Amino acid sequence: MNLILFGPPGAGKGTQADNIAKKFTLHKVSTGDLLREEIGNNTNLGVDIRSLLDKGALVSDDIINNLIMKILSDKKFFNRLIFDGYPRNLNQAKNLDMLVKKYNQKISCVLNLNVDRKSIIKRILGRQICTNCGLIFNEKFKPSTNKNHSCHPKFLSKRSDDNEKTIIDRFETYLNKTLPLLDFYKEQNLLHQINGKAEIDHIFEEIQGIIASLEA
Numbered sequence: 001m002n003l004i005l006f007g008p009p010g011a012g013k014g015t016q017a018d019n020i021a022k023k024f025t026l027h028k029v030s031t032g033d034l035l036r037e038e039i040g041n042n043t044n045l046g047v048d049i050r051s052l053l054d055k056g057a058l059v060s061d062d063i064i065n066n067l068i069m070k071i072l073s074d075k076k077f078f079n080r081l082i083f084d085g086y087p088r089n090l091n092q093a094k095n096l097d098m099l100v101k102k103y104n105q106k107i108s109c110v111l112n113l114n115v116d117r118k119s120i121i122k123r124i125l126g127r128q129i130c131t132n133c134g135l136i137f138n139e140k141f142k143p144s145t146n147k148n149h150s151c152h153p154k155f156l157s158k159r160s161d162d163n164e165k166t167i168i169d170r171f172e173t174y175l176n177k178t179l180p181l182l183d184f185y186k187e188q189n190l191l192h193q194i195n196g197k198a199e200i201d202h203i204f205e206e207i208q209g210i211i212a213s214l215e216a
């Protein structure tokens with residue numbers, strides 16, 4: 001079973017990807033991790049990637065496709081992948097299609113965490129981190145209380161880039177880039193829409209239900 005998970009920034013996609021990977025013993029693939037790993041292994045490709053990133057340049061689709069091919073051709077991960085935040089564009093999606101076929105696999109399903117703009121803004125604007133212990137809270141969804149947190153409230157702080165304009169820009173960019181991908185997978189009858197506004201545990205239950213129906 002190979003899965004793809006989509007969701008806007010702030011929708012809790014990373015958490016869900018980790019939960020799914022753990023529960024179904026899948027290997028999580030994010031291009032950020034793959035790039036860091038390649039740099040860490042100091043391969044020729046890793047050296048190229050590092051110099052691109054140092055220059056602030058974008059890593060090309062060719063490089064990304066190359067890294068994905070390595071993962072798909074690795075027998076260790078045969079049919080055990082969850083793609084988190086990949087593919088990012090149609091070119092990458094078509095390449096992924098080609099590669100899964102080449103290595104006798106398939107994409108079993110595509111999950112999209114569906115969250116509207118208003119909820120994302122509320123969620124991100126309310127986010128607080130305790131600078132003393134590192135715990136994360138949310139003014140609206142999970143406030144810090146003396147039951148769940150022992151530090152002084154003065155340690156609660158908000159991320160500086162979490163202002164509304166940045167959030168809206170990031171969200172719009174994400175939607176514009178992702179909508180064509182959702183159409184692409186919808187045409188292949190692989191797309192499942194998940195209500196990303198629900199609580200984290202409820203979202204995970206819904207996802208588990210979908211995956212169970214795939215395995216049945």
Ligand SMILES: [Zn+2]
Pocket residue numbers: 130131132133134135149150151155
């Ligand atoms: Zn604390």
